[in-house]
Amino acid sequence: MPDTAIANQFDEVPTFDDILHAADRLRGWATETPLLEYAALNELVGGRVLLKAESLQRTGSFKFRGAFNRIVQLPEAQRKNGVVAFSSGNHAQGVAAAAAILNLPAVIVMPRDAPKIKVRNTKAYGAEVILYDRLSDSREEIGDRICRERGATLVRPYDDGGIIAGQGTCGLEIAHQAEALGARPDTLLVCCGGGGLTAGCAIALERTLPGATVMTVEPIDYDDTRRSLEAGQILRNDASSASICDALLAPQPGSLTFAANKSLVSGGLAVADQEVKAAMAYAFRVLKLVLEPGGAVCLAAVLAGKIDCAGRTVALTLSGGNVDPDLYRTVLQDQA
Amino acid sequence: MPDTAIANQFDEVPTFDDILHAADRLRGWATETPLLEYAALNELVGGRVLLKAESLQRTGSFKFRGAFNRIVQLPEAQRKNGVVAFSSGNHAQGVAAAAAILNLPAVIVMPRDAPKIKVRNTKAYGAEVILYDRLSDSREEIGDRICRERGATLVRPYDDGGIIAGQGTCGLEIAHQAEALGARPDTLLVCCGGGGLTAGCAIALERTLPGATVMTVEPIDYDDTRRSLEAGQILRNDASSASICDALLAPQPGSLTFAANKSLVSGGLAVADQEVKAAMAYAFRVLKLVLEPGGAVCLAAVLAGKIDCAGRTVALTLSGGNVDPDLYRTVLQDQA
Numbered sequence: 001m002p003d004t005a006i007a008n009q010f011d012e013v014p015t016f017d018d019i020l021h022a023a024d025r026l027r028g029w030a031t032e033t034p035l036l037e038y039a040a041l042n043e044l045v046g047g048r049v050l051l052k053a054e055s056l057q058r059t060g061s062f063k064f065r066g067a068f069n070r071i072v073q074l075p076e077a078q079r080k081n082g083v084v085a086f087s088s089g090n091h092a093q094g095v096a097a098a099a100a101i102l103n104l105p106a107v108i109v110m111p112r113d114a115p116k117i118k119v120r121n122t123k124a125y126g127a128e129v130i131l132y133d134r135l136s137d138s139r140e141e142i143g144d145r146i147c148r149e150r151g152a153t154l155v156r157p158y159d160d161g162g163i164i165a166g167q168g169t170c171g172l173e174i175a176h177q178a179e180a181l182g183a184r185p186d187t188l189l190v191c192c193g194g195g196g197l198t199a200g201c202a203i204a205l206e207r208t209l210p211g212a213t214v215m216t217v218e219p220i221d222y223d224d225t226r227r228s229l230e231a232g233q234i235l236r237n238d239a240s241s242a243s244i245c246d247a248l249l250a251p252q253p254g255s256l257t258f259a260a261n262k263s264l265v266s267g268g269l270a271v272a273d274q275e276v277k278a279a280m281a282y283a284f285r286v287l288k289l290v291l292e293p294g295g296a297v298c299l300a301a302v303l304a305g306k307i308d309c310a311g312r313t314v315a316l317t318l319s320g321g322n323v324d325p326d327l328y329r330t331v332l333q334d335q336a
Numbered sequence: 337m338p339d340t341a342i343a344n345q346f347d348e349v350p351t352f353d354d355i356l357h358a359a360d361r362l363r364g365w366a367t368e369t370p371l372l373e374y375a376a377l378n379e380l381v382g383g384r385v386l387l388k389a390e391s392l393q394r395t396g397s398f399k400f401r402g403a404f405n406r407i408v409q410l411p412e413a414q415r416k417n418g419v420v421a422f423s424s425g426n427h428a429q430g431v432a433a434a435a436a437i438l439n440l441p442a443v444i445v446m447p448r449d450a451p452k453i454k455v456r457n458t459k460a461y462g463a464e465v466i467l468y469d470r471l472s473d474s475r476e477e478i479g480d481r482i483c484r485e486r487g488a489t490l491v492r493p494y495d496d497g498g499i500i501a502g503q504g505t506c507g508l509e510i511a512h513q514a515e516a517l518g519a520r521p522d523t524l525l526v527c528c529g530g531g532g533l534t535a536g537c538a539i540a541l542e543r544t545l546p547g548a549t550v551m552t553v554e555p556i557d558y559d560d561t562r563r564s565l566e567a568g569q570i571l572r573n574d575a576s577s578a579s580i581c582d583a584l585l586a587p588q589p590g591s592l593t594f595a596a597n598k599s600l601v602s603g604g605l606a607v608a609d610q611e612v613k614a615a616m617a618y619a620f621r622v623l624k625l626v627l628e629p630g631g632a633v634c635l636a637a638v639l640a641g642k643i644d645c646a647g648r649t650v651a652l653t654l655s656g657g658n659v660d661p662d663l664y665r666t667v668l669q670d671q672a
Binding site (some may be wrong): 037 | 367370372373374375376391392394396453617620621623624625626627657661662664665668669
């Protein structure tokens with residue numbers, strides 16, 4: 001049964017070779033986003049900070065990498081029935097854009113309170129959007145029903161080998177681009193929700209930058225990966241938690257992502273909403289970049305001094321830039 | 337008299353070799369800013385648009401290139417007396433940052449109504465800032481007086497061979513980076529004030545992308561270069577003109593820059609303030625980049641359909657990102 005074999009393949013942690021294959025599939029489709037360096041930021045921290053600007057990626061976040069790498073591997077027989085995803089927005093856009101390129105239908109189940117820009121963009125890529133209520137509806141039930149009714153394939157946001165391998169191409173690029181800049185990062189900070197980008201980058205760096213430390217950065221009340229790494233087992237976030245970082249609100253680490261991260265990731269940092277807002281304002285004023293809250297957590301950790309960069313070379317991900325202008329306007333006003 | 341010989345050298349249009357030498361001087365100091373490409377923008381215009389993001393340059397605009405290249409060539413005897421510049425802000429920051437790196441004093445004469453972020457940043461680089469009133473004071477007289485009193489060297493914003501050669505390194509990078517992307521631009525659009533960036537890039541492209549068309553983009557009421565190119569002689573802007581593009585308000589083309597541009601530049605485009613604001617909002621929402629008004633004029637020309645990009649490869653400069661957050665907040669609100 002070839003379909004089952006393929007399904008199983010994605011139930012495993014990807015290898016370094018899987019990431020190389022993903023890079024081949026993504027060539028010409030994903031953007032090789034720049035690894036940016038700013039004299040002003042280096043001077044501020046007394047070290048070298050290299051910023052992987054995935055905010056400049058197709059669809060405005062790294063999520064396109066994993067989505068395209070996963071969907072392009074769908075067997076022909078499954079393609080016509082399309083794909084289903086649930087997401088607050090960045091995975092939604094990644095799946096919608098990849099499906100549009102590959103010419104297959106996509107249904108995205110999004111919370112009614114997702115950022116407007118993410119809902120609008122997802123629809124603009126041609127996907128059918130079904131909104132649900134976070135408190136009263138189950139997105140899993142809605143997704144399951146659509147998969148059953150239409151024979152569609154569920155594209156999970158992070159707990160999938162094809163997704164993790166796709167996100168790992170971001171790590172490959174960081175290693176190559178740092179070398180081109182004459183830099184060797186000793187640490188990589190990764191914006192962490194479910195842990196897919198972290199796992200992919202950690203697997204890529206184990207081979208391309210051996211010895212480098214990989215750390216996650218999460219919102220303070222959504223630091224499930226930090227606590228899980230410390231405890232050596234998967235821990236959930238408190239259901240009553242809240243954060244401005246809509247992209248990083250996964251309830252707990254994925255099984256696959258945690259299986260990879262527990263051996264490859266050294267630990268995690270956590271930042272407060274106020275530190276994230278300060279980082280967004282700094283990105284606007286000094287870096288001239290638009291970052292969404294979840295895309296600014298690593299920068300926030302550096303600016304808030306949660307990691308000492310003095311005399312070191314620290315690479316970090318700026319994972320996305322899909323933010324409602326109204327929120328940015330408020331942030332800029334508050335941080336004036 | 338070596339000093340006179342050096343002074344004369346900067347009174348000539350630079351050669352392609354001067355730009356190569358400038359690139360050597362700038363290596364390790366200026367940022368090789370990325371040449372960005374977005375699937376969404378390409379699809380919108382039906383062609384390929386390559387964006388040279390000088391907004392990500394040290395000091396937030398391309399001006400650092402020329403300033404550093406000019407100041408680093410000051411003879412030892414002149415260095416201790418420092419440099420003087422007048423500028424609404426981007427040249428000011430470029431000169432201030434270059435002087436700080438080279439450890440010599442800088443005085444910057446700025447209009448009292450310059451964007452606050454530009455005044456603040458110029459001071460932060462350690463320069464002495466003297467504010468003048470656009471209507472009642474003569475910035476030239478103030479600058480001359482300081483040069484006489486202190487024996488300082490005036491660093492002109494564009495009409496100087498060292499400045500033009502420095503800005504030309506931007507053109508060199510565009511040619512190399514386009515090649516790395518597998519693209520060959522048939523047209524380059526350049527944000528144009530006094531014409532220094534245009535002249536430098538045109539000289540660089542004549543050799544590196546022979547046959548490519550270079551065009552300027554200016555604000556509608558500051559289209560002196562467009563009109564001068566058409567007339568074959570230097571024409572001034574109306575003194576009563578106004579534009580949101582504070583970086584592009586030169587009264588007329590420079591003598592050196594026009595001497596270069598009249599033979600190398602095909603013509604000019606002009607954009608309205610409203611088109612510039614729409615481009616700034618597009619940059620925020622789709623490109624995830626912060627652009628100042630003057631840095632957004634080429635993008636505005638493309639988005640407003642002033643140039644047909646269908647089936648073509650058009651490179652353009654995003655020349656700066658030094659914009660007051662309050663202005664951006666207003667633009668985002670108006671363009672919502």
